[in-house]
Amino acid sequence: PRLLEAGARVRLVAPEVTTTLGDYAEAGELHWERRPWASGDTAGAWFVLAATDDPAVNAAVAAEAEADRIWCVRADDAEASGAWTLARAAFDGVSVAVAASGDPGRAAAVRDAVAERLRSGEIDAPRTRGGHAPGVALIGAGPGDADLITLRGLELLRQAEVVVSDRLAPQALLDLLADDVEVVDAAKLPYGRHTTQEQINAVMVERALAGRFVVRLKGGDGFVFGRGAEELDACIEAGVPVEVVPGLSSSIAGPAAAGISVTERGIVHDFTVVTGHVPPGDAKSRVNWDALAKSNGTLVLLMAVKNRAAIAEALIAGGRDAGSPVRVVENATTKNQTVRACTLAELGSSEAHHPAVIVIGAVAGRGREL
Known part of the structure; x- marks a missing residue:
């Protein structure tokens, strides 16, 4: 991916490839020759990666590249490589590349540490030629x-x-x-x-x-x-x-932070995100509460703390099981996150504070302690 992102024309020689590389080839982003390496394959290249699972083949590729004065990285033997792939990170127009004497793990660790400090602002990288365009x-x-x-x-x-x-x-x-x-x-x-x-x-x-x-x-x-x-x-x-x-969106991240998958396999095949800032029956409401009541899917309510009792009443009246599990996730993903469990019949009288995400349905009964 880094080579493609840099604009390189990539030719891949391999009898088999991973699904991801196959997708790149099918999309025309790289050229795949489905065969083993053969002498002469490095001709015309600027950069070669020898990354087979056979050290003898890697050595032969590297030797041929060296003879043609082409930079070659051996994935299996850093000391035998004519070049090393640097661990790279980019943020806010700044690129950082790290070499660690052929130790890829160490290079990656240093890269990650530098990148984290760039993102946090601990390492300042001021712009000297103007900032972002208006x-x-x-x-x-x-x-x-x-x-x-x-x-x-x-x-x-x-x-x-x-x-x-x-x-x-x-x-x-x-x-x-x-x-x-x-x-x-x-x-x-x-x-x-x-x-x-x-x-x-x-x-x-x-x-x-x-x-x-x-x-x-x-x-x-x-x-x-x-x-x-x-x-x-x-x-x-x-x-x-x-x-x-x-x-x-808190509609998905809020439940996830409470250990709830809104579309957990084997339980439910759909979920609906609904705003609850307008109660059922209000002339301004555009929600078909009767249809949602008859649905077997997960309901995720946002901005519904104030009107939760009216919403629960409408859903039960429309046919939703009064015993449906409910989880109220308050202050999701923060240190003040609180998860409260109840049934749909109890939702109106249960404790709930804004901001909160309310999850109704079978998956709410699968709440896990994280």
Whole structure:
């Protein structure tokens, strides 16, 4: 994969390959010659990897490459190699490659240590020729633990000049920002003739059009019962360059953190994610609660703590078993995570606090202690 990512034209000579390499060949990303190595195969190459399970073949490949003055790595014998593959990591435009006298394990350990310090900011890598181009990045930061943000999300966050943050976004991520970064608390934007969301959109667009790089940081994934689409549209309509960085949605990550697979094999074949901020029967509700009541699948409720009693009542009235197992996962993935068990009939009177993910169905009865 690293060779392909670098733009190399890869020719693979092997009688058999792994499924992944076969997929690369079928997609035309590399050329596979399905046969054993033969003398002359290294001709015209710039770089050769001898990685068969036969040391004699590897030695012959290396000798031929050496005669043709072609760099060759032997996967089975570092000391006999004319070259070594470096352990490489990249973050925020910085690439680090480590050699450790032919010891790949040691090189990988040093690479990982350096990469971790780059990501955390312990090793500073300031930009001397300007930062990110003006625009907006819409970043989902995961459901709670700051470490669950994606590498791309963290990379862009470290480049931000303005961060518009939600209260549910991991606050520890803000500690990584430089002192001159403007942090806008989206929960404290002033009300007026505009709604809060319109104010958020206005701030993002205004700062970006003023030549700054803006990160909209949200907990979970802003495109799952968030306003990510509205923010994306606002940027597009204003002609502002925008990038979407998906996050881990609490609808899946929350149950997983509690040991619950929403589609555990042999138990269920589907799951439905539902917003509970509007109760059943409300004119604003667009959820077909009767259909969900008749479903055998897993139900995952977000923003449903306030209306959980009405939701449970509607599901039972529609035919859902009142004894269906329920798990309420609060503050998922954080040190304050709490998991409470009850039945659907008990959900309305059970203890539950926001933020929480409510899981209803057979898989909720499979909650495991982690």
